[in-house]
Amino acid sequence: MDRSDIWVLDVLNGFLPEKTMDLLQEQIQNPQTALQAVWEHTASAAAKVTALLSPVFAPLLARALQALHDSPDVVVIGFLLAFFVFALQLIAWVHRTMMYFTRLAFRLLGWALVAALVAFVWRRGPEATIRDAVVVVSKIAGYASFVKDVWWSEYQKFDAQTKRGGNPGQRAPSGGYSRPGTAGW
The missing domain is CATH 1.20.5 (Single alpha-helices involved in coiled-coils or other helix-helix interfaces)
Structure with a gap:
């Protein structure tokens, strides 16, 4: 690799520690390292493939570029x-x-x-935890029972209003949701 190929080292110079930069420069610039051998082998193989396929793909590429231009x-x-x-x-x-x-x-x-x-x-401790869990579950069950009772009473009010909704002369009960003089919702 020549100096133009190792521009990455210039970019990494401020980010990496000095020891790491020295190791990288030694590995990249030394012609005896495995990295250099792999680089040279890959570059020569790519040059051979390019030289081999260039006569085949050059006309196709030229035609494709002309079609895109047109x-x-x-x-x-x-x-x-x-x-x-x-x-x-x-x-x-x-x-x-x-x-x-x-x-x-x-x-x-x-x-x-x-x-x-x-x-x-x-x-x-396990005993106090079980006792606390029983208390919490009983409080939640009591609240759920209260919510169920409120919901059931509201449902019965709604059911009574809808059953009387067909008679226009009747008024809703005082606790209902409808305005005075109207039946139903």
Whole structure:
């Protein structure tokens, strides 16, 4: 590799430590390293393939370029399709990234809750924890019973209003939702 091929070292000079930069320069610039042998072998193979396929693909490439030159609409449509595909790929990448971090956050939250539960049981003891769980479940059951009673009473009011809704002369009960002088909702 000559100096024009190792422009990457100039870019990395401010980012990497001195020892790493020295190692990279030694590996890239020394002609006896495996990296140099691979580079030279790859470059010579690419030159041979290019020389072999150039007579076959040069006329095809010239015809394709001439067709694109004669029909600029195809180029515009191609650029629009490429932009559309790029935009979709970008949106898919953002979606995957957001889903990854959302899943990660919920997994961390789940494990944090498990750890908090284990710490709570460890601190309070199994008997006190069971007693607290029974109290909490009974409070939740009492609240659910209260909500069920309120819902059932409201349902019965609604059912009574809808059954009387066909008679325009009747008024809704005082606790109903309809305005005075109207029947039903």
